[in-house]
Amino acid sequence: MLPGFYRPFRGRKRRSAQQIFADKIALIKQKSFKQIGEIFGRFIPDECLKPEPTGIMSRRSIFSKENTFWAFLGQVLDADGGCKEVVRKLQSYASLKGAKLPSSSTASYCTARKKLSEHTLTEIFQYTSVQGDRATRTGLLRNRRVIVVDGTGLSMPDTPANQEVWPQSATQKPGCGFPSARVCACFSLESGSLLSYAIGNKKNNELPLLRKQWKTFKSGDIFLGDKGFCSYYDVVKFKEQGVDSVITLARRKPVSRSKCLKVLGPNDLLIKWDRPKYSPQLSYTRETMAQLPEELQLRQIQVVVDQPGFRTAGFYIVTTLLDPAQYPCEEIVRLYLKRWDVELFFRDIKITMGMDVLRCQSPDMIRKEILINLIAYNCVRRLMYEAAGKANLPVRQVSFKGSLQAIRSWSPQFESDKLSKAERNKLLNDLYGAVTGLPLPQRPGRSEPRCKKRRPKPYQLLTKPRHEMKEIEHRSRYRKTA
Numbered sequence: 001m002l003p004g005f006y007r008p009f010r011g012r013k014r015r016s017a018q019q020i021f022a023d024k025i026a027l028i029k030q031k032s033f034k035q036i037g038e039i040f041g042r043f044i045p046d047e048c049l050k051p052e053p054t055g056i057m058s059r060r061s062i063f064s065k066e067n068t069f070w071a072f073l074g075q076v077l078d079a080d081g082g083c084k085e086v087v088r089k090l091q092s093y094a095s096l097k098g099a100k101l102p103s104s105s106t107a108s109y110c111t112a113r114k115k116l117s118e119h120t121l122t123e124i125f126q127y128t129s130v131q132g133d134r135a136t137r138t139g140l141l142r143n144r145r146v147i148v149v150d151g152t153g154l155s156m157p158d159t160p161a162n163q164e165v166w167p168q169s170a171t172q173k174p175g176c177g178f179p180s181a182r183v184c185a186c187f188s189l190e191s192g193s194l195l196s197y198a199i200g201n202k203k204n205n206e207l208p209l210l211r212k213q214w215k216t217f218k219s220g221d222i223f224l225g226d227k228g229f230c231s232y233y234d235v236v237k238f239k240e241q242g243v244d245s246v247i248t249l250a251r252r253k254p255v256s257r258s259k260c261l262k263v264l265g266p267n268d269l270l271i272k273w274d275r276p277k278y279s280p281q282l283s284y285t286r287e288t289m290a291q292l293p294e295e296l297q298l299r300q301i302q303v304v305v306d307q308p309g310f311r312t313a314g315f316y317i318v319t320t321l322l323d324p325a326q327y328p329c330e331e332i333v334r335l336y337l338k339r340w341d342v343e344l345f346f347r348d349i350k351i352t353m354g355m356d357v358l359r360c361q362s363p364d365m366i367r368k369e370i371l372i373n374l375i376a377y378n379c380v381r382r383l384m385y386e387a388a389g390k391a392n393l394p395v396r397q398v399s400f401k402g403s404l405q406a407i408r409s410w411s412p413q414f415e416s417d418k419l420s421k422a423e424r425n426k427l428l429n430d431l432y433g434a435v436t437g438l439p440l441p442q443r444p445g446r447s448e449p450r451c452k453k454r455r456p457k458p459y460q461l462l463t464k465p466r467h468e469m470k471e472i473e474h475r476s477r478y479r480k481t482a
Contacts, residue, residue, distance in 0.1 A: 036074045038414035038424065039407060039431070040379040044069075045127050048120050056115045062090070062102065063112035069124075072113055076373050077380075077407065081354055083109055114365065121371040128378035132193030134385060140331050141321070144244075146189040147217060148224040150342040151206040152350065154181045156358040156366055165363045166201045175465030181366075184209035186216050187345050189224065189338060191395060192381045194345070194374050199367070207231055208283050217243045222321075224339055230318065232276055233284065236292050239320055246336055249316035255300055267302035268329045270322065297322065301329055303336075340448070341396070348400040349377050380404060384435060391436035399440050406434040 037044070049066040052058040057065040071086045078085055083106040091101045102108075136143045155178045156162050168177035184206045185197040196216040198209040206228050217223065219242030227250030235245050255271040257263060262270040273296045278289045301317040317336055321327040350356035355373045360366045384403050388395040410431045414424065462469060 035411045035414045037070045043379045043382055048124050068112040072372050073376050076376050125371055125375050128375055129195045132191055132378045132382045133188050134191040136190045140335050141327055144222050146222045146224055147186050148189045148342045149186050151184040152346045157361055159361050161362050176462050186213055187342055191385050192345055193378050244320045246319045249318045254316050264324045265329050269300045271298050271300045352401045387432040387435040390432055393436055397439040403435045
């Protein structure tokens with residue numbers, strides 16, 4: 001009845017519902033995990049992190065779609081990597097802002113992770129793989145893009161659901177082993193970014209998993225692989241796509257100089273492979289085999305290893321790069337010696353980032369955990385590439401572990417809301433300087449034995465299910481008797 005009576009006596013206008021809602025949204029944004037997003041935000045497409053129009057992940061809560069993604073990404077980059085640490089971070093940040101502390105339970109966060117769409121994570125991974133791929137600048141083989149391929153194994157919690165999809169080895173007793181997955185991945189040799197991958201179980205070989213990733217290769221690429229990928233069928237299929245192969249000879253005897261088509265150099269021969277006979281063990285049909293050419297011209301290069309400490313005295317490289325003028329023998333050998341980088345890429349993912357033993361309990365979450373780890377790996381690789389470019393260094397001289405340590409130390413500095421744009425840019429530039437501050441020493445020809453120096457603790461091995469196992473007393477004094 002008296003519209004002007006409220007203001008003089010109460011001193012302020014009544015706040016509208018829109019203003020109240022806007023304040024709540026601002027409070028939610030304060031309880032954010034996007035500190036790591038200040039470093040990696042430009043590597044992730046914004047469209048993929050927008051709230052869904054309706055249904056799951058449409059609400060603007062503490063564990064919104066964006067917050068859950070950045071929390072999950074930060075979790076795999078942390079040294080601990082547990083769900084409890086994510087909740088502790090949220091509590092400490094809420095305490096800093098003077099807000100009410102969230103619950104210590106991880107149930108809400110774990111539920112939010114389950115709601116993250118695998119399709120969304122796949123789109124983000126594909127975006128990071130495309131953006132992280134870079135043209136080769138080494139000068140080798142006419143600067144063609146080289147994709148190096150290899151496989152590895154992953155372990156995970158022993159749950160019935162995981163055992164059904166990725167069963168343990170048949171040599172292990174039930175209740176004593178762990179489900180194991182097989183992963184075959186394609187990496188860019190120049191930048192180290194992971195371009196694509198395929199997951200299988202213990203029954204899957206690397207070659208069938210590679211065939212699922214043929215779309216990763218483009219005409220003009222070079223496929224680089226070890227002896228596990230020496231296959232007549234795959235070399236022919238890659239050649240049909242305009243992709244050349246550089247692989248190690250396996251399952252065939254080397255061709256002698258007397259039986260070669262042409263001698264191109266002292267250890268360089270032009271040879272011919274005949275189409276192999278069909279076997280029922282092959283993963284393709286007899287009709288598919290009949291469509292392959294009856295013979296294939298290749299180039300065979302013998303590499304003699306005279307470096308002390310190496311387990312092999314020599315090996316043979318087989319390639320479809322036939323022209324010795326455009327592709328000298330020495331360049332092909334130098335390229336193949338860089339194949340060891342893929343082992344270091346897997347070490348960065350599995351050991352440095354901790355993806356060797358996964359944590360999730362169900363196959364759906366295992367796939368999401370693998371995806372988020374690979375997204376984080378590609379983001380770190382892209383940051384390393386940008387930092388190396390600014391410092392005018394080859395990216396191979398930038399330490400992945402040192403970069404990850406710098407990211408872990410720098411990300412808390414972005415928590416302050418009072419940082420200006422100039423201050424944030426300075427922090428990023430200082431981060432780039434820290435990443436490239438100590439280049440890795442280059443040691444060509446260094447022996448890298450796969451051995452462990454430190455002995456394990458003298459504990460028993462679990463040879464029976466946990467509820468049946470009996471621990472031997474005084475195991476340090478235990479000696480097996482006849």
